Amino acid sequence: xxxxxxxNQKALGxxxxxxxxxxxxxxxxxxxxxxxxxxxxxxxVQATVVDQAAxxxxxxxxxxxxxxxxxxxxxxxxxxKAEAKRKAEAERKxxxxxxQEAAKKKRLAExxxxKAxxxKKRLAExxxxKAxxxKQRKAEEAAxKAxxxKKRQAEEAALKKAEAExxKAEAAARxxxxxxxxxxxxxxxxxxxxxxxxxxKVDRNWLRPPGTPQNLSCEVRVRLGANGSVLLxxxxxxxxxxxxxxxxxxxxxxxxxxxxxxxxxxxxxxxxIRFVFxxxx
Amino acid sequence: MLIKWVQTLGLSLxxxxxxxxxxxxxITQGSEGALPIAIVPFQQPVTxxxxxxxxxIVTSDLARSGRFQPLPVADMLSRPVQxxxxxxxxxxxxxxxxxxxxxxxxxxxxxxxVSFRLYDVYRGEQILGYTLQTSADELRSTSHRIADLIxxxxxxxxxxxDTRIAYVTSIAGQTGKPTIHLRVADADGYNPxxxxxxxxxxxxxxxxxxxxxxxxxxxxxxxxxxYVQEIYTGAxxxxxxxxxxxxxPVWSPDGTKIALTxxxxxxxxxxxxxxxxxxxxxxxxxxxxxxxxxxxxxGRFIVYTSDRGGNPQIYRVExxxxxxxxxxxxxxxxxxxxxxPDGKQLTLVTRVGEDYRIGLMDLRTRDIRLLSTGxxxxxxxxxxxxxxxxxxxxxxxxxxxxxxxxxxxxxxxLVLQAGDVRxxxxxxFHQ
Numbered sequence: 001x002x003x004x005x006x007x008n009q010k011a012l013g014x015x016x017x018x019x020x021x022x023x024x025x026x027x028x029x030x031x032x033x034x035x036x037x038x039x040x041x042x043x044x045v046q047a048t049v050v051d052q053a054a055x056x057x058x059x060x061x062x063x064x065x066x067x068x069x070x071x072x073x074x075x076x077x078x079x080x081k082a083e084a085k086r087k088a089e090a091e092r093k094x095x096x097x098x099x100q101e102a103a104k105k106k107r108l109a110e111x112x113x114x115k116a117x118x119x120k121k122r123l124a125e126x127x128x129x130k131a132x133x134x135k136q137r138k139a140e141e142a143a144x145k146a147x148x149x150k151k152r153q154a155e156e157a158a159l160k161k162a163e164a165e166x167x168k169a170e171a172a173a174r175x176x177x178x179x180x181x182x183x184x185x186x187x188x189x190x191x192x193x194x195x196x197x198x199x200x201k202v203d204r205n206w207l208r209p210p211g212t213p214q215n216l217s218c219e220v221r222v223r224l225g226a227n228g229s230v231l232l233x234x235x236x237x238x239x240x241x242x243x244x245x246x247x248x249x250x251x252x253x254x255x256x257x258x259x260x261x262x263x264x265x266x267x268x269x270x271x272x273i274r275f276v277f278x279x280x281x
Numbered sequence: 282m283l284i285k286w287v288q289t290l291g292l293s294l295x296x297x298x299x300x301x302x303x304x305x306x307x308i309t310q311g312s313e314g315a316l317p318i319a320i321v322p323f324q325q326p327v328t329x330x331x332x333x334x335x336x337x338i339v340t341s342d343l344a345r346s347g348r349f350q351p352l353p354v355a356d357m358l359s360r361p362v363q364x365x366x367x368x369x370x371x372x373x374x375x376x377x378x379x380x381x382x383x384x385x386x387x388x389x390x391x392x393x394x395v396s397f398r399l400y401d402v403y404r405g406e407q408i409l410g411y412t413l414q415t416s417a418d419e420l421r422s423t424s425h426r427i428a429d430l431i432x433x434x435x436x437x438x439x440x441x442x443d444t445r446i447a448y449v450t451s452i453a454g455q456t457g458k459p460t461i462h463l464r465v466a467d468a469d470g471y472n473p474x475x476x477x478x479x480x481x482x483x484x485x486x487x488x489x490x491x492x493x494x495x496x497x498x499x500x501x502x503x504x505x506x507x508y509v510q511e512i513y514t515g516a517x518x519x520x521x522x523x524x525x526x527x528x529x530p531v532w533s534p535d536g537t538k539i540a541l542t543x544x545x546x547x548x549x550x551x552x553x554x555x556x557x558x559x560x561x562x563x564x565x566x567x568x569x570x571x572x573x574x575x576x577x578x579x580g581r582f583i584v585y586t587s588d589r590g591g592n593p594q595i596y597r598v599e600x601x602x603x604x605x606x607x608x609x610x611x612x613x614x615x616x617x618x619x620x621x622p623d624g625k626q627l628t629l630v631t632r633v634g635e636d637y638r639i640g641l642m643d644l645r646t647r648d649i650r651l652l653s654t655g656x657x658x659x660x661x662x663x664x665x666x667x668x669x670x671x672x673x674x675x676x677x678x679x680x681x682x683x684x685x686x687x688x689x690x691x692x693x694x695l696v697l698q699a700g701d702v703r704x705x706x707x708x709x710f711h712q
Contacts, residue, residue: 195306199307
């Protein structure tokens with residue numbers, strides 16, 4: 001509540017102001033009623049007639065006097081009566097006024113009370129509503145938050161899962177790659193070993209003619225069986241020297257069978273070999 | 282998808298590459314040496330066997346060339362005569378690369394058929410096979426022809442075993458004065474026969490390009506003359522007999538001219554004589570000694586020995602004449618040069634310290650490589666195939682003939698008769 005007030009200082013000020021204004025209006029309203037005085041009774045003017053006309057006039061005058069007297073009396077009475085009446089009226093009026101005032105006061109008080117109660121009720125209601133709204137808002141928020149959280153968690157989980165899968169796949173790929181690399185390295189090593197072994201064996205068996213010029217070279221293509229047996233030796237680039245070419249063919253034939261790799265993958269690579277025979281100084 | 286395609290493409294490329302790009306292996310070591318060969322003793326006819334032994338002649342021919350290393354008969358595991366008796370494993374076990382088998386069949390009195398087959402032992406196949414008809418007299422020559430066929434098949438170079446050599450030999454007579462012979466023999470020294478004999482010196486035999494005639498210098502009658510003699514008829518013609526020196530005749534490659542040395546002008550110079558018209562042209566004219574001419578194979582040049590530089594060196598001049606061009610600068614003595622058949626080398630006598638040796642000069646690099654090891658080696662002469670050089674050397678104060686392969690690896694003395702042998706000249710190919 002405090003927070004609410006704090007956050008709504010302006011509204012509070014306005015509310016207090018309005019209430020004060022209301023109270024002032026009510027107060028001054030009562031005074032205005034007190035100032036309304038009753039109007040005074042208006043005096044009646046008597047006319048006298050003389051002779052018959054005067055008598056009449058006198059009579060009339062007397063009568064008139066009498067009348068006047070009576071009338072005065074009546075008037076006095078009337079006045080008295082009226083006065084009483086007025087007094088009674090005034091009293092009545094006062095009482096009434098008092099009553100009215102009391103009633104009014106009571107009414108006002110009641111009204112005030114009622115108003116206060118209403119206000120209280122309204123405030124309470126408002127508070128309640130606010131609380132409810134807040135509660136609902138909070139609930140909604142919480143629900144929303146929960147949903148968001150749930151969603152986030154789900155997404156996170158999905159992401160995690162995807163990542164994990166990706167990692168797994170990568171790891172698997174890496175493993176495959178490593179294996180392939182390892183295999184390739186193994187193959188390369190074996191390939192080089194076998195190539196060196198072949199080279200050595202052919203070298204050992206190469207007996208070229210004495211006095212062979214250094215600039216001669218001869219290329220042969222050699223087809224091998226899977227077990228390294230020499231199937232075919234064909235010269236693809238002759239040295240131009242029959243004896244030299246023959247020595248090259250013989251070197252390969254004499255080296256039969258040639259070393260072969262054990263890996264079946266490599267064997268195919270070794271079934272067709274090009275040899276370049278080139279004496280080095 | 283793309284990646285997969287790329288992978289597939291890559292893989293197929295890889296497969297393609299591995300299927301087509303052969304493995305390449307370089308062979309750079311090996312060793313140089315004579316080719317191991319086995320010449321199995323030929324089967325002889327049961328009756329009437331010839332006195333000459335074909336397989337032995339072939340064996341020694343091939344051995345002498347330096348290109349072959351024949352297996353001693355005693356080392357042979359088997360001695361096949363017929364093709365069905367050949368077991369290549371026997372020969373592979375002995376590291377023999379080539380095998381020769383054969384037989385001699387008597388075909389009447391003094392007539393023979395010689396059959397032989399040459400095998401590639403490691404490939405297990407016959408690479409040559411012939412039957413040659415011959416006679417007892419021709420059996421050595423036939424054997425040399427067999428050696429030539431084997432040599433040519435295995436080296437690619439024409440064999441020069443069935444050729445001859447001419448040389449001069451001095452044989453001491455009973456009276457004390459030696460008789461000088463100009464002899465012609467087989468290239469291995471066998472079958473010598475004198476074509477001229479004299480009590481006076483005979484020098485400088487030179488074969489005509491057709492192998493039918495020999496030009497030489499004879500001092501008979503006390504003065505030098507140049508003769509041309511037909512080998513088979515013995516008919517001879519005196520070419521020059523000028524005052525002074527008539528020396529060193531040598532036939533031009535086309536056989537129409539002879540270059541020679543004459544001193545009729547005062548000191549020895551090189552002249553060229555037209556064989557048919559006998560017209561003489563002076564090629565060199567110098568106060569120094571110019572001698573020992575030799576033609577280049579294309580007939581364009583003549584090399585000769587001259588001491589115009591203070592000591593004997595080799596010079597070259599165009600056969601049409603012109604300026605002399607010095608070719609040797611190494612050492613203080615280079616003489617008796619002659620061209621190899623391919624024109625790329627000269628063989629010559631070069632002095633090394635106190636020794637005279639046979640050298641081989643590369644005409645491109647001008648380097649001289651020593652081929653012989655004697656102390657007084659002389660008169661080198663190329664075999665017509667250029668693979669060997671025959672020369673004269675001293676052995677126990679006696680001249681003998683030796684042959685050396687042009688790579689210098691095999692040097693072998695020729696089997697020769699008594700006498701002091703000098704000035705060998707190798708004949709052209711048999712025609």
